Amino acid sequence: MNTIKLIGAILIVCGIAGIAFGSISFTKETHKASLGPIALAVQEKETVNIPLWASIAAIAAGAAVLAAGSRKG
Numbered sequence: 001m002n003t004i005k006l007i008g009a010i011l012i013v014c015g016i017a018g019i020a021f022g023s024i025s026f027t028k029e030t031h032k033a034s035l036g037p038i039a040l041a042v043q044e045k046e047t048v049n050i051p052l053w054a055s056i057a058a059i060a061a062g063a064a065v066l067a068a069g070s071r072k073g
Contacts, residue, residue: 004069011062018055024048 024047031042 008065015058018050
């Protein structure tokens with residue numbers, strides 16, 4: 001499998017994952033305070049929504065890259 005076909009397959013898998021999950025959640029530390037031996041940290045949960053059009057565009061781009069790669073090789 002050459003590099004072009006691999007990139008196309010990765011785009012398709014990412015597009016399908018974007019449709020299946022719809023969002024990505026992660027935890028981020030926003031504030032830290034240290035007063036002698038006492039340390040405080042605040043963690044916030046963030047969510048990033050993946051637009052449906054971006055997932056569909058990734059699948060279409062992956063298919064186009066795979067089609068172009070199969071024509072050359």
